[in-house]
Amino acid sequence: MKETWRWFGPGDPVPLEHIKQAGATGIVSALHHLYRGEAWPLNEMLKRRDEIHAAGFVWSVVESIPVHNSIKLRSPSHAHFIGSWKDTLATVAKAGVEVVCYNFMPVVDWTRTDLQWRLPSTGYALRFDAVDFAVYDLFLLERKGAEADYSEERARAAHARFHSMSQARRDDLEQTIIAGLPGAEASYNRETIRGLIAEYYGVTADELRSNLAAFLREVVPAAQEVGLRLAIHPDDPPWPLFGLPRVVSTAEDVRAILSSCNTLANGLTFCVGSFGARADNDLLAMAREFGARIHFVHLRQVTREPDGSFHEADHLAGSSDMVGVIRAMLEEEAHRRRAGRPDHEIPLRPDHGQLLAGDIGKKVNPGYSLVGRLKGLAELRGVTHGLKHAIPELGG
Numbered sequence: 227m228k229e230t231w232r233w234f235g236p237g238d239p240v241p242l243e244h245i246k247q248a249g250a251t252g253i254v255s256a257l258h259h260l261y262r263g264e265a266w267p268l269n270e271m272l273k274r275r276d277e278i279h280a281a282g283f284v285w286s287v288v289e290s291i292p293v294h295n296s297i298k299l300r301s302p303s304h305a306h307f308i309g310s311w312k313d314t315l316a317t318v319a320k321a322g323v324e325v326v327c328y329n330f331m332p333v334v335d336w337t338r339t340d341l342q343w344r345l346p347s348t349g350y351a352l353r354f355d356a357v358d359f360a361v362y363d364l365f366l367l368e369r370k371g372a373e374a375d376y377s378e379e380r381a382r383a384a385h386a387r388f389h390s391m392s393q394a395r396r397d398d399l400e401q402t403i404i405a406g407l408p409g410a411e412a413s414y415n416r417e418t419i420r421g422l423i424a425e426y427y428g429v430t431a432d433e434l435r436s437n438l439a440a441f442l443r444e445v446v447p448a449a450q451e452v453g454l455r456l457a458i459h460p461d462d463p464p465w466p467l468f469g470l471p472r473v474v475s476t477a478e479d480v481r482a483i484l485s486s487c488n489t490l491a492n493g494l495t496f497c498v499g500s501f502g503a504r505a506d507n508d509l510l511a512m513a514r515e516f517g518a519r520i521h522f523v524h525l526r527q528v529t530r531e532p533d534g535s536f537h538e539a540d541h542l543a544g545s546s547d548m549v550g551v552i553r554a555m556l557e558e559e560a561h562r563r564r565a566g567r568p569d570h571e572i573p574l575r576p577d578h579g580q581l582l583a584g585d586i587g588k589k590v591n592p593g594y595s596l597v598g599r600l601k602g603l604a605e606l607r608g609v610t611h612g613l614k615h616a617i618p619e620l621g622g
């Protein structure tokens with residue numbers, strides 16, 4: 227597998243030389259300053275590529291090209307924004323990148339309620355607390371119709387927690403949920419998020435699914451034409467938030483997406499942490515079933531808690547069988563080598579690390595600090611080496 231690392235560009239507190247020290251050889255990046263749905267200009271793309279090359283890396287994956295809301299809603303300006311998306315694909319291909327990761331989550335991208343949850347080790351993890359999320363939705367955002375989305379028990383628990391929360395914690399919760407995590411496409415305040423959620427009022431999961439299929443019918447052939455592979459990222463967390471449908475959460479969702487446009491260029495980002503937040507996702511079965519169409523792998527782990535909360539565990543701990551997933555990916559690579567597929571080396575990145583050691587107290591992108599990911603990558607590399615040593619057919 228190709229070890230890659232997400233780099234947010236020149237402003238990232240983790241410089242390229244530290245990524246070198248971590249041992250990654252590929253970079254995952256995007257033009258984050260151009261995130262409003264406009265086409266990316268070639269000169270900016272080449273400038274970023276040159277920076278990456280000058281430091282001795284290849285640019286393996288673009289993560290992400292944002293999908294404008296009008297595309298998700300199929301509102302009148304969707305044709306314009308799909309046109310820009312396709313123009314960006316052509317630009318990405320000209321810069322020599324082969325894989326594009328994107329997501330189709332309405333309004334909010336990845337979501338957490340706590341960015342510094344203290345672990346017994348004294349490090350910190352990202353966490354999603356299901357009751358805190360309900361507190362925000364019901365009592366701070368006061369979303370119209372929110373009551374219908376929670377059980378009585380959950381609403382009661384949220385009510386009690388809301389009253390016990392300090393104003394500072396309430397403010398922090400709001401910032402954490404809507405101000406935008408690293409790599410997210412947008413940041414909101416209470417008014418702007420209310421407005422956007424309202425635009426989705428009445429949009430069902432089936433409609434969102436069919437808007438995604440219509441989008442794919444246009445962009446997959448465009449990707450194919452320029453030799454790119456698209457890799458949709460699953461919903462994080464993989465269930466509806468704010469009453470908004472999410473349609474990339476389960477094996478059934480992925481099956482529908484891949485078969486809606488049944489060609490290699492229409493592929494998947496296999497994110498162990500996102501899919502793994504649901505106990506009913508059988509990760510090993512999914513890795514095998516969708517293997518041939520997996521173009522990018524995010525390796526991180528969550529520990530699921532009984533009430534639907536989860537926190538980000540060590541890369542080899544948590545609720546999913548990480549070693550089993552890595553083995554499935556190595557088997558997929560071996561299969562591709564035998565079949566003569568040029569894309570037999572699948573890019574992986576250590577996703578979200580815990581906040582550890584010298585990074586504590588420093589300015590970091592939550593989830594994207596250096597030491598936690600360095601530790602994660604080292605552990606994952608150890609697994610890969612061990613598997614290849616024990617099962618020589620997996621070597622390459």
Ligand code: DNO
Nearest residue numbers: 290327328329336409410459
């Ligand atoms: C979180 C990431 C997401 C992801 C996008 C993909 O750390 O996995 O921001 O990049 O959802 O489009």
